[in-house]
Amino acid sequence: QYDTNMWGDRNTMVHLFEWKWNDIADECERFLQHKGYGGVQVSPVNENAIVTSGTYRPWWERYQPISYNLVTRSGNEEEFASMVRRCNNVGVRIYVDVVFNHMTGNSGTVYGTGGSIGYSDSKYYPAVPYGSNDFNSDCGITNYNDAINVRNCELVGLRDLNQGSTYVRTTILAFLNKLINKLINLGVAGFRVDAAKHMWPGDLEVIYAGLNNLNTDHGFASGARPYIFQEVIDLGGEAVSFSEYTHLGAVTEFKFSAEIGRVFHGYDQLTWLSNWGEGWGFMASQYAFVFVDNHDNQRGHGAGGSNILTYKNAKQYKMAIAFMLAHPYGSTRVMSSFYFDDTEAGPPADSNGNIISPGINADDTCSNGWVCEHRWRQIYNMVGFKNAVKGTGLNDWWSNGAQQIAFCRGGSGFVAFTNGGTIAQTMQTCLPAGTYCDVISALIAGDYNLNTDHGFASGARPYIFQEVIDLGGEAVSFSEYTH
Numbered sequence: 458q459y460d461t462n463m464w465g466d467r468n469t470m471v472h473l474f475e476w477k478w479n480d481i482a483d484e485c486e487r488f489l490q491h492k493g494y495g496g497v498q499v500s501p502v503n504e505n506a507i508v509t510s511g512t513y514r515p516w517w518e519r520y521q522p523i524s525y526n527l528v529t530r531s532g533n534e535e536e537f538a539s540m541v542r543r544c545n546n547v548g549v550r551i552y553v554d555v556v557f558n559h560m561t562g563n564s565g566t567v568y569g570t571g572g573s574i575g576y577s578d579s580k581y582y583p584a585v586p587y588g589s590n591d592f593n594s595d596c597g598i599t600n601y602n603d604a605i606n607v608r609n610c611e612l613v614g615l616r617d618l619n620q621g622s623t624y625v626r627t628t629i630l631a632f633l634n635k636l637i638n639k640l641i642n643l644g645v646a647g648f649r650v651d652a653a654k655h656m657w658p659g660d661l662e663v664i665y666a667g668l669n670n671l672n673t674d675h676g677f678a679s680g681a682r683p684y685i686f687q688e689v690i691d692l693g694g695e696a697v698s699f700s701e702y703t704h705l706g707a708v709t710e711f712k713f714s715a716e717i718g719r720v721f722h723g724y725d726q727l728t729w730l731s732n733w734g735e736g737w738g739f740m741a742s743q744y745a746f747v748f749v750d751n752h753d754n755q756r757g758h759g760a761g762g763s764n765i766l767t768y769k770n771a772k773q774y775k776m777a778i779a780f781m782l783a784h785p786y787g788s789t790r791v792m793s794s795f796y797f798d799d800t801e802a803g804p805p806a807d808s809n810g811n812i813i814s815p816g817i818n819a820d821d822t823c824s825n826g827w828v829c830e831h832r833w834r835q836i837y838n839m840v841g842f843k844n845a846v847k848g849t850g851l852n853d854w855w856s857n858g859a860q861q862i863a864f865c866r867g868g869s870g871f872v873a874f875t876n877g878g879t880i881a882q883t884m885q886t887c888l889p890a891g892t893y894c895d896v897i898s899a900l901i902a903g904d905y906n907l908n909t910d911h912g913f914a915s916g917a918r919p920y921i922f923q924e925v926i927d928l929g930g931e932a933v934s935f936s937e938y939t940h
């Protein structure tokens with residue numbers, strides 16, 4: 458099914474990549490609920506390999522399972538349960554990134570974040586347990602034009618589980634159903650299925666069918682089914698196609714990420730966006746799970762190559778995110794990153810390898826190495842826009858035939874973009890008459906000074922006058938505010 462199970466009109470997810478569970482719970486309560494985010498994709502919750510050879514603690518070690526115990530650098534089972542409860546309490550859903558195509562790489566004895574051991578050479582993972590007959594053969598994925606090779610062989614040496622085995626299916630289902638289990642008060646809303654391309658649709662169908670309904674104690678409707686979005690990296694030209702998975706659940710549309718990067722890098726005219734979506738060869742909107750960048754391709758070597766826009770191209774990135782959220786195509790996810798360079802380094806951590814929490818600055822930005830794109834004004838305001846226009850289509854498209862476009866969402870939203878010069882044009886906004894605040898472009902530069910386009914001096918600061926009713930004799934005094 459394709460319903461995200463989000464609360465009310467909320468309908469955008471944020472990927473709080475590598476955040477700790479306690480910090481996510483705090484963020485749900487202090488920020489996400491207020492800005493109308495509908496849910497959080499969290500990093501894998503199950504125990505992963507501790508990788509220290511080559512890169513120290515690379516970001517991708519979390520994609521090498523050792524067991525299904527809920528112990529990672531993000532926290533333990535108790536902290537995970539607390540996060541799910543606290544976020545659902547404020548109407549922010551939790552989606553878990555589940556990795557069950559494989560276990561660890563083939564590098565001898567490996568140790569996990571929860572203290573478990575894996576004997577990868579003999580494919581023996583006692584903490585699950587998995588033994589060698591639960592895996593496919595050692596062959597490597599060498600040919601993306603061979604659908605059998607892609608499913609039954611090892612992705613970069615990662616021990617490839619056989620989801621055709623009843624025992625493996627049962628074990629995977631025990632892990633997934635634990636995350637929605639009423640008896641232990643867990644209540645996630647759905648799953649990101651990692652590396653779905655590398656598993657047989659028929660096996661996935663059996664696994665998804667074995668999932669329980671969502672936990673009504675966390676605010677889900679009786680009979681609600683988990684929202685599944687499957688990672689299938691398909692830019693065309695391979696044996697495996699996204700269309701083999703769309704009947705099972707939502708599917709990532711990587712063409713969206715690649716193309717929106719091209720457009721807002723300026724390689725294509727904005728006017729060509731008039732048929733954005735299926736018109737550009739993307740999958741049907743109801744199946745599509747879309748994003749500007751993700752944890753892998755933001756690093757430049759994933760699907761979409763160097764066209765992918767990230768926080769490093771701040772102005773174009775904001776425009777691309779704004780367009781993604783303004784347009785009705787697909788289910789949308791906003792990336793929230795830690796600052797990274799060209800190494801494969803993992804999240805900000807102390808000398809013991811413990812992840813460092815984001816600090817929150819006075820201006821609501823983050824510190825300690827966290828980018829917090831989801832806290833950028835242009836981004837969270839567009840999350841609110843998308844909530845406000847939920848259920849409408851796209852109408853009254855306008856363009857100057859080149860790099861200026863505008864359109865309405867029903868009678869409840871209007872947006873304009875320019876990649877070339879100021880728009881000086883009377884336009885149909887589809888909105889009721891009145892004066893409206895432009896909460897996006899006035900701050901597109903990311904500063905908080907007044908808008909010089911409205912005649913203010915450069916660097917002018919907003920004039921603040923504070924209502925403090927103080928005739929004397931009370932505990933609170935005017936003098937606390939005059940500075």
Ligand SMILES: O=C(NCCCOc1c(-c2ccc(O)c(O)c2)oc2cc(O)cc(O)c2c1=O)[C@@H]1CCCN1C(=O)/C=C/c1ccc(O)c(O)c1
Binds near residue numbers: 521654
């Ligand atoms: O050079 C690398 N990998 C080879 C190229 C990327 O291939 C990978 C793909 C991949 C790439 C392109 C495709 O078309 C495709 O079907 C699969 O999916 C993965 C999924 C995982 O759960 C764990 C992984 O290690 C990978 C992976 O290595 C480095 C070193 C090992 C991890 N890694 C990486 O670069 C890790 C990448 C990674 C990790 C997690 C992901 O969810 C993901 O999408 C990519």
Ligand SMILES: [Ca+2]
Binds near residue numbers: 607609610617656
């Ligand atoms: Ca496989």
